[in-house]
Amino acid sequence: MKVAVAPVLLGLTGLACAQGQSQAGNGPANDPAKAKTKPNFIFIITDDQDLRLGSLEYQPMVQKHLADQGTTFSKHHCTISICCPSRVSLLTGRAAHNTNVTDVAMPYGGYPKFASEGWNDKYLPVWLQEAGYNTYYTGKLMNGFSTKTYNDPFPKGWTGTDFFVDPNTYVYYNVSMQRNKEEPRLLTGQYSTDLAASSALSFLDEALADGAAQKPFFLGVAPIGPHSETWQGRFNAPVPADRHKDLFPGLKVPRNPNFNPEVPSGGGWIKTLDRQNQTVVDYHDDFYRKRIQALQAVDELVDSIVKRLEAGPADVLANTYLIYTSDNGFHVGQHRLPPGKTCSIEEDINVPFVIRGPGIPAGAQWALPTSHTDIVPTLFELAGIPLQEEFDGVPMPVTETAQQNEQSDAARKSEHVNVEFWGDAIAEGDYPGTGSGISGISGVNGTYKALRLLGDGYDLSYTVWCTNEHELYDLKADPWQINNIYSAAADSNNATIVSGWDKPNLIARVDALLLTLKACAGAVCRRPWESLHPAGDVHSLRDAMAPQFDDFYLRQQPRVAFSECKLGYLAEFEGAMQPSIYGAATAAEGVGMLARWEDWT
Numbered sequence: 348m349k350v351a352v353a354p355v356l357l358g359l360t361g362l363a364c365a366q367g368q369s370q371a372g373n374g375p376a377n378d379p380a381k382a383k384t385k386p387n388f389i390f391i392i393t394d395d396q397d398l399r400l401g402s403l404e405y406q407p408m409v410q411k412h413l414a415d416q417g418t419t420f421s422k423h424h425c426t427i428s429i430c431c432p433s434r435v436s437l438l439t440g441r442a443a444h445n446t447n448v449t450d451v452a453m454p455y456g457g458y459p460k461f462a463s464e465g466w467n468d469k470y471l472p473v474w475l476q477e478a479g480y481n482t483y484y485t486g487k488l489m490n491g492f493s494t495k496t497y498n499d500p501f502p503k504g505w506t507g508t509d510f511f512v513d514p515n516t517y518v519y520y521n522v523s524m525q526r527n528k529e530e531p532r533l534l535t536g537q538y539s540t541d542l543a544a545s546s547a548l549s550f551l552d553e554a555l556a557d558g559a560a561q562k563p564f565f566l567g568v569a570p571i572g573p574h575s576e577t578w579q580g581r582f583n584a585p586v587p588a589d590r591h592k593d594l595f596p597g598l599k600v601p602r603n604p605n606f607n608p609e610v611p612s613g614g615g616w617i618k619t620l621d622r623q624n625q626t627v628v629d630y631h632d633d634f635y636r637k638r639i640q641a642l643q644a645v646d647e648l649v650d651s652i653v654k655r656l657e658a659g660p661a662d663v664l665a666n667t668y669l670i671y672t673s674d675n676g677f678h679v680g681q682h683r684l685p686p687g688k689t690c691s692i693e694e695d696i697n698v699p700f701v702i703r704g705p706g707i708p709a710g711a712q713w714a715l716p717t718s719h720t721d722i723v724p725t726l727f728e729l730a731g732i733p734l735q736e737e738f739d740g741v742p743m744p745v746t747e748t749a750q751q752n753e754q755s756d757a758a759r760k761s762e763h764v765n766v767e768f769w770g771d772a773i774a775e776g777d778y779p780g781t782g783s784g785i786s787g788i789s790g791v792n793g794t795y796k797a798l799r800l801l802g803d804g805y806d807l808s809y810t811v812w813c814t815n816e817h818e819l820y821d822l823k824a825d826p827w828q829i830n831n832i833y834s835a836a837a838d839s840n841n842a843t844i845v846s847g848w849d850k851p852n853l854i855a856r857v858d859a860l861l862l863t864l865k866a867c868a869g870a871v872c873r874r875p876w877e878s879l880h881p882a883g884d885v886h887s888l889r890d891a892m893a894p895q896f897d898d899f900y901l902r903q904q905p906r907v908a909f910s911e912c913k914l915g916y917l918a919e920f921e922g923a924m925q926p927s928i929y930g931a932a933t934a935a936e937g938v939g940m941l942a943r944w945e946d947w948t
Contacts, residue, residue, distance in 0.1 A: 385730055387554075388729075389565075390565065390670045391569075391648070391649060391672075392434075393570060393699075394430065394574035394673065395676070397677045397698075398697050398698050399694045400678075405642060405646075412649060413649065413701040414701050416703045417702050418703075420700040420713050423698055423719075425675045425766075426719055426767065429675060429689055429768065430451055430674050431457055431489045432456055437719040437723070439723065440737075440740050444866060445739060445868055450915060455914060458490065467503050470504065472502075481564040482507075482567075483550035486509075486510070486543040486569030487569045490513065492511075492512060493513035494512055494523065494531050508526065510524065512524060516577075519539050519585070520539070521533070522534055522571075526546075538589075538644060539571055543570045543648065544651055565726075568648065568652070570644070573677075582776060584638075585641040586637070587637060588643070591641075591643040591644065598632070599632040600631055612828065613692070613818070614816055616772070621782035623780075628680065631776070635679045638677075665705065667704060669702070670722075671700070672698060675696070676696055687788070688773070696766055702745050713750065714801075717764075718764045721740035724741055724742045727742070739867070739872035763864070764798070765861075766797040770914045772788050792912040792913075794812070795811060796907060800860070803889060805846040805889075806822040807822065808822060809857045809861060814912065815908050833854070852892065852901065857888070860875055865924060866925070874886075881929075903927050905923035905926065908923065
């Protein structure tokens with residue numbers, strides 16, 4: 348049975364919806380007057396959970412405890428759609444090109460790369476402990492945290508831990524766990540999500556017994572659901588708990604317009620894929636159904652945590668922020684793709700994000716673009732910790748007060764999300780997509796840089812592949828990304844006017860913005876339009892589309908391009924790395940202006 352989603356109040360991009368502000372009030376558990384000096388945080392992160400395919404609709408406890416009592420951010424995005432790099436960005440507030448953790452395994456990623464790049468000394472739990480928090484974590488930390496690497500070094504910053512450990516992280520009924528500084532233990536026959544729930548409740552009891560009123564706590568809970576069951580490089584469908592394996596009979600992948608389309612869609616290697624036959628479609632329906640079944644134990648986990656908070660001590664729930672999100676999204680059959688997540692399509696990068704807590708409007712939805720690099724800055728702001736200049740993200744307007752302030756042009760959240768990926772595309776399941784000479788997706792280099800741009804009157808997706816192929820989608824007219832309108836050709840399927848603008852002029856602007864974000868850091872990532880225009884007169888695409896800037900963008904700006912497809916972030920193969928700066932006579936002067944702008948901010 349499909350569970351109805353709680354009524355939502357849609358916000359305008361960059362502005363708080365007036366209706367949402369008046370109707371999304373504070374429930375008893377959301378009263379900021381009851382919040383103590385430092386709040387607690389419970390951060391629940393699922394693995395590969397979709398938003399666009401409706402998985403939240405089958406989680407009644409997430410709806411009841413979180414969405415109905417908090418705010419849903421419907422345009423929240425990961426900035427790299429693969430597990431380990433996304434988690435590192437989430438825990439550091441930095442884009443993957445700044446963490447240099449861009450894959451799930453060495454030499455470009457995994458826990459050993461995280462440690463060798465120095466992030467074990469400077470990430471969320473370390474910073475929270477410095478601010479007086481007890482910190483706990485259970486479940487999956489990141490890929491490459493294994494029986495061989497768990498103590499080389501031990502993850503820093505944690506008061507208590509019970510991690511899943513490779514190579515059994517993704518085996519639902521045969522998981523290995525490693526508690527504090529003990530040796531890993533194999534837990535055959537026990538369901539991994541239930542183990543994470545039990546460990547979370549144990550840590551919660553410990554945190555409350557230690558006196559949450561005196562010492563605030565952070566608890567991270569990371570079940571693997573609904574990730575594929577993975578063993579020795581093979582990706583199979585997720586395994587639900589035995590009690591859930593017969594639920595939702597006949598459930599199928601939503602038949603949205605981009606599901607196994609008759610005409611190829613997408614860009615790069617995606618547009619070469621053959622259409623799936625009925626055998627493959629049936630397999631993907633079963634794969635999707637098992638994903639939904641696997642999420643039922645996650646839903647029960649959420650229910651158990653909230654009920655423990657409701658049991659007291661008094662006011663602990665009122666002083667606790669509960670956050671629910673996923674490391675990245677997932678596709679199953681969209682654009683003829685086999686199961687996977689490494690593309691720049693909305694199914695892969697637009698992920699769940701729900702938050703409940705002191706001052707958070709209840710039952711509201713916010714349509715402002717936000718990303719995983721914004722999460723650590725958000726927690727800092729809620730905890731009263733000074734923001735770091737090195738953060739690539741900004742605090743999300745999660746409280747009603749922040750959302751009201753967001754209506755001010757001076758305070759508004761930027762309109763962009765920077766998305767990037769390096770390395771091989773990954774196909775999961777028994778039927779890797781084939782077509783045009785591709786024997787299977789795995790092993791096909793899928794490196795790209797991409798941009799999501801959501802503003803007043805426009806909703807755009809722009810991607811440049813390492814092959815220098817391009818994609819541009821107007822998601823207002825084409826929400827399922829069927830029609831790539833990048834081509835200059837004018838025909839019935841290819842608009843020459845996009846969001847009211849001449850397409851060549853528009854492409855020049857979005858390409859320049861993507862180039863600005865390609866190697867950005869800190870203030871430039873947070874406010875890229877202002878770095879392109881240091882005079883301070885351009886804050887959005889709409890501002891940048893002014894005709895006086897046409898020559899600057901069309902003829903003075905280098906373009907995003909790659910010289911070669913590589914498996915990791917190697918700057919020498921990434922083409923131009925810095926944009927021209929408006930008003931600079933030379934490239935050197937432009938770099939100087941950019942540096943002065945960064946100093947000023």
